Amino acid sequence: MNLSYWEIKFWLSNTDFTIVGSGIVGLSCALHLRERFPKANILILERGFLPQGASTKNAGFACFGSLSEIIEDLKTHSEEEVLQLVKKRVDGLNLLKQTLGEKAIGYENYGGYELFLEQDDLYKSCLEQIDRINQLLEPVFNASVYSIKSNSFQFKNIKEQTIFNTFEGQIDTGLMMEALLKKVQSKGIKILNNCHVESFVENGNSVKIKTNLFEFSSSKLLISTNGFASQLINQEVKPARAQVLITKPIKDLHIKGTFHLDKGYYYFRNIDNRILFGGGRNLDFKGEETIEFGQTEQIQNRLEDILKTVILPNTPFEVEHRWSGIMGVGHQKKAIVKSLSNQVFCGVRLGGMGIAIGSLVGKELAELACH
Numbered sequence: 001m002n003l004s005y006w007e008i009k010f011w012l013s014n015t016d017f018t019i020v021g022s023g024i025v026g027l028s029c030a031l032h033l034r035e036r037f038p039k040a041n042i043l044i045l046e047r048g049f050l051p052q053g054a055s056t057k058n059a060g061f062a063c064f065g066s067l068s069e070i071i072e073d074l075k076t077h078s079e080e081e082v083l084q085l086v087k088k089r090v091d092g093l094n095l096l097k098q099t100l101g102e103k104a105i106g107y108e109n110y111g112g113y114e115l116f117l118e119q120d121d122l123y124k125s126c127l128e129q130i131d132r133i134n135q136l137l138e139p140v141f142n143a144s145v146y147s148i149k150s151n152s153f154q155f156k157n158i159k160e161q162t163i164f165n166t167f168e169g170q171i172d173t174g175l176m177m178e179a180l181l182k183k184v185q186s187k188g189i190k191i192l193n194n195c196h197v198e199s200f201v202e203n204g205n206s207v208k209i210k211t212n213l214f215e216f217s218s219s220k221l222l223i224s225t226n227g228f229a230s231q232l233i234n235q236e237v238k239p240a241r242a243q244v245l246i247t248k249p250i251k252d253l254h255i256k257g258t259f260h261l262d263k264g265y266y267y268f269r270n271i272d273n274r275i276l277f278g279g280g281r282n283l284d285f286k287g288e289e290t291i292e293f294g295q296t297e298q299i300q301n302r303l304e305d306i307l308k309t310v311i312l313p314n315t316p317f318e319v320e321h322r323w324s325g326i327m328g329v330g331h332q333k334k335a336i337v338k339s340l341s342n343q344v345f346c347g348v349r350l351g352g353m354g355i356a357i358g359s360l361v362g363k364e365l366a367e368l369a370c371h
């Protein structure tokens, strides 16, 4: 691309920090850099017309772990590690609320429910361990998190008892991302969309960055591309596609809250009198390990089947729209936040709870680059 003198001078010169990716991590990172360096030139490069990964695609659960998930995590992590994971998610959610305000992100605290299919083998152990897990989490919440509630939403083909989480909430993902983008722009941080970072090389005290449109140099480079990370850096992150559908508005919708089903492989919630429903990656882990957006018949059919037989067995509904997003996952649940050199840093592998930890990971990434 043949850039003008003005374009080069105003947008692409003397760049102190370049962030790749304008998801929740990249945007939060930019805000923290601005706090530390009021005068710095901060640039965000985003390959999509909007952020095109997970942050504008997700289900908007403001969650920190269902009971079965915590029990499963305790098989591979110590109690202290699990406690720290939960604490981080709670701290991250608080930071997000503080940064933007509950109203601006459409935060609602309807609570969360874990449902168990008839054949679910975790049901018994969840009921048995509820007191133990409540005790474990007491230092974070100063209260009991999980309790048993009967199935009051007329779901079918599930166990009669559900596990209620009084601290779980939901956000409006679109509102949250719009508020975050506005805040970033109001702080004089530049965002260039449709700009794909293809490669970079370190060059003395700076990093030379090549995009699909131009090349330029930046003092520091911060990579927050989550599921797409392996296109730029060599870290243990795999893409994981997640498929979602949403119904048309349903008159007198009786369901309110966030719901986890079948060990968290399925999740649904109310929004605008509709049901948003996602999951089913466990039907084809290998096929869903992709950076390509799209839907498959196998997963979409299963989602519709569960909607008909479990979630809305007595209510007519129509599916209005379907989409997918790309997450970043790995063997470990912890995000990778690290310095790759003196000039290059990454904050990636956010997994399925990026709303909860995204703001915090962004802050940690910024702090790495401040030294």
Ligand SMILES: Cc1cc2nc3c(=O)[nH]c(=O)nc-3n(C[C@H](O)[C@H](O)[C@H](O)COP(=O)(O)OP(=O)(O)OC[C@H]3O[C@@H](n4cnc5c(N)ncnc54)[C@H](O)[C@@H]3O)c2cc1C
Pocket (backbone or CB within 6 Å): 020, 021, 022, 023, 024, 025, 026, 045, 046, 047, 048, 050, 051, 052, 053, 054, 055, 056, 057, 058, 059, 060, 061, 062, 063, 195, 196, 197, 198, 224, 225, 226, 227, 228, 231, 232, 241, 242, 243, 244, 278, 324, 325, 326, 327, 347, 348, 349, 350, 351, 352, 353, 354, 355, 356, 357, 358
């Ligand atoms: C369907 C779905 C449902 C989910 N539901 C929930 C939920 O209910 N609650 C929850 O807490 N979490 C949920 N998540 C996870 C959460 O959305 C993510 O963990 C979080 O958004 C990750 O944020 P991020 O900023 O790290 O990554 P992303 O939002 O993916 O941002 C990365 C950005 O980098 C850009 N990019 C990539 N490569 C390049 C490049 N080379 N050059 C320029 N730009 C590039 C991408 O376009 C993208 O915008 C869900 C995810 C999905 C997909």
